[in-house]
Amino acid sequence: MQAWLKRELPDHVQQQLQHWQALIDHEPDFVTRVARAKQDFKNHNKSTNATFKIVRETLKQMCSGNRRCGYCEDSCADEIEHIYPKDYYPERTFVWENYLYICGRCNKGKNNRFAIFDAITGELIQITSQPPAGNSVLIDPRIENPMLFLELDLQDTYMFLAKTELSERDSYRAHYTIDALKLNLRDELLEARKNAYISFRDRVIAHLQDRDDPTLATRVENRIKSLKGLNNLTVWREMQRQSDLIPELKLLFTQAPEALTW
Numbered sequence: 667m668q669a670w671l672k673r674e675l676p677d678h679v680q681q682q683l684q685h686w687q688a689l690i691d692h693e694p695d696f697v698t699r700v701a702r703a704k705q706d707f708k709n710h711n712k713s714t715n716a717t718f719k720i721v722r723e724t725l726k727q728m729c730s731g732n733r734r735c736g737y738c739e740d741s742c743a744d745e746i747e748h749i750y751p752k753d754y755y756p757e758r759t760f761v762w763e764n765y766l767y768i769c770g771r772c773n774k775g776k777n778n779r780f781a782i783f784d785a786i787t788g789e790l791i792q793i794t795s796q797p798p799a800g801n802s803v804l805i806d807p808r809i810e811n812p813m814l815f816l817e818l819d820l821q822d823t824y825m826f827l828a829k830t831e832l833s834e835r836d837s838y839r840a841h842y843t844i845d846a847l848k849l850n851l852r853d854e855l856l857e858a859r860k861n862a863y864i865s866f867r868d869r870v871i872a873h874l875q876d877r878d879d880p881t882l883a884t885r886v887e888n889r890i891k892s893l894k895g896l897n898n899l900t901v902w903r904e905m906q907r908q909s910d911l912i913p914e915l916k917l918l919f920t921q922a923p924e925a926l927t928w
């Protein structure tokens with residue numbers, strides 16, 4: 667699960683989204699607003715729609731790696747996800763900050779699962795109908811860095827874990843997010859993270875072999891530049907973060923401290 671870059675839409679695209687949103691917001695009650703949200707999003711979210719072409723292009727630029735899914739970071743992102751589901755939050759249907767670009771499998775897996783901490787009581791509420799005011803339990807990667815809540819086990823399981831020093835509430839959020847997005851339940855994701863670890867590690871090893879040879883300067887430069895286009899970039903960020911904790915990484919990063927800034 668990646669942290670998302672901040673990026674704005676061009677003014678005319680933002681205005682079009684706001685116009686569509688206002689039409690939903692003017693409907694008289696929640697049920698009608700939800701029905702209109704679903705219908706209008708379906709109508710406008712098409713590859714031929716000029717506004718959504720720019721929305722998708724901008725989301726694509728914000729994805730990590732080669733247009734990877736914002737949740738699993740492994741599959742290609744091709745569906746627009748509403749972080750706050752439009753079935754419960756029709757007022758966020760055409761809100762730019764509520765969009766992520768994710769893969770079909772993650773979209774299907776999460777579906778409408780959503781919970782909040784009630785704004786007044788702080789109580790956890792699973793949302794199944796019109797929600798009271800409250801904050802998302804699911805980590806919102808458009809405004810929060812998931813790495814502040816999660817860490818990856820790089821030595822054995824390649825599963826996401828809740829960070830140990832979190833408050834009770836943040837720890838719950840971490841566990842809820844791992845569970846809701848099924849980040850540890852798909853064997854192929856664990857395998858992909860393990861392979862990514864090996865690939866990033868071998869990249870640093872190759873860098874060490876080449877970096878002092880001036881005739882290989884271009885190769886060295888390209889190897890560093892292309893790293894950001896690889897899948898599962900969170901694995902690399904975690905390798906940098908745990909560089910002092912894992913003997914293999916400690917050795918590597920001591921020899922190539924410059925790799926801590928790649």
Ligand SMILES: [Zn+2]
Nearest residue numbers: 735738769772
């Ligand atoms: Zn995915």
